Amino acid sequence: MKTLIAIDSFKGSISSTDGSKAIALGITDVYPEAEVMMLPLADGGEGTVEALVQSTKGEFIQKEVTGPLNEKVDAVYGILGDGQTAVIEVASACGLPLVPSDKRNPYVTTTYGVGELICDAIEKGCREFVIGLGGSATNDAGIGMLQALGFSFLDRHNKEVALGGQELRNIFSVDVSSVHPILQDCVFNVACDVNNPLYGENGAAYVFAPQKGASEDMVKELDEGLKHFAQVVFHELNIDIHNIAGAGAAGGLGAAFAGFLHAFLQSGVELVLDLIKMEEKMEGANFIITGEGKLDGQTSMGKAPLGVTKLANKYHIPVIALAGGIEDVSNLNELGITACFSIVNAPMSLKKAMGSKVTFDNLRLTTRQLMQLVQAINVKC
Structure with a gap:
């Protein structure tokens, strides 16, 4: 049997x-x-790294990265059994549990650590990435992650903006001249089971920011920042990051992955089942x-x-x-x-x-x- x-x-x-x-x-x-x-x-959320590493006989990697409050945290990601696919849960670097309840503030929380994990995996030879969205403490549209990967977001004085969602409204131009050169050889498959746009009443701020510590006034300002950022990106790079199904996931990380890293956003369950070759293992x-x-x-x-x-x-x-x-x-x-x-x-x-x-x-x-x-x-x- x-x-x-x-x-x-x-x-x-x-x-x-x-x-x-x-x-x-x-x-x-x-x-x-x-x-x-x-x-x-796993369905792309919590437990995805463990499930995929175990199923493919891969390995766990521990890395100190910048946490959501710009403090160092120990994050864990996985490299699958093929030795070239990294699986990352964004929550390990910018998750809500990493922020004490009295310090939750999407004005300042950042996704920078996610970019550091990607860089570390690239240095270890990975070119395929599986990303589990969800559980983030952030609302920065992924600019922190992108900054760690070499993208620059400049204010009206041509200075790099600081970290956090409140900085989105200060961005006036995008510089891609220092982007990590190997990113063009990488493929990102992102587990995303929501279809929220980047901004608006169904966007990242209005739907998800309150649980991350945002007040009503903060939600409004964060949403305006997301809209402003999307307009700048469209003007500078001719990329529409707003009307992507799932753009608003994880505080806008969906938009960053799809728009800047050309990621495929797809059902978490289907992605995981495909990676572990579930269908062929059902035989008999x-x-x-x-x-x-x-x-x-x-x-x-x-x-x-x-x-x-x-x-x-x-x-x-x-x-x-x-x-x-x-x-x-x-x-x-x-x-x-x-x-x-x-x-x-x-x-x-x-x-x-x-x-x-x-x-x-x-x-x-x-x-x-x-x-x-x-x-x-x-x-x-």
Whole structure:
């Protein structure tokens, strides 16, 4: 029997790697000789680096970079098993958790560290990049990242502007003469699951900046800065960075990647599944086990379990989905998930249920019981 395990992390509880190990143990408890393949997943957000490094037998790289508050932080990115593809979560360098709640201020937070990670990966020989957007503490349209890569944004006095979102309205020209020369040989694939434009009522400032510490007045000024910056870029470089689907992601980093680095913005799940060669590894599988922390309506909107299911359906492979919580999954059944199961096996507090050891044990126990059922059915048949 061949089983493929492809789960996302149970956020705040257990990583996709450790969760996969628990499920594998549950399978081999009943079928000791089973062929079990583990492919930890992510949807482009938190856990993407770990999932892709583990799935491709790559390596983790730690690098000290400029954090969102212009202080040094230790960031981690990955180089995949091919030795030439770097995978970077922008949150590792400019994420909201790196900023204390009382210091959250998108006027000053910067994406400079993201550019430093890209430079480091280039020096290590990488020319292909997988970027996970999301979770940033910034609203600087990616100018910090671009400055680290050699782009210059000059004010009316022909001086380089400082870091942070408040500097966007001070930019009057763009100088590309010192851009890192190897960037032209690099390909950027960006996991982006939002389609917000750069500015306006659906843009980066109005939709995302409040959770990053912006007041109503700040949101208005940040939005004006984004609009001004977009106009300067269009005038200077003839590049429209506003009307790109996903331009407003991660405080405008989507615009920076697509407009300046010619990146491809695409579904995070589809990007990850393609990189780990999920479809070809499904060959010969009797069934697939997928899952995430909670299965609900959002799962049907492009999360990892649905991406797995779409591929499995092409080959008529049954899909079992495991989760801590389950809400109204009839739609998921209609979309192809064969059956969904909660791993919570007794009344308990949310805090206890989310404990990593409890989650590990519950994943193993639930999987073991499912395998007992599969075994009984096979014997009877």
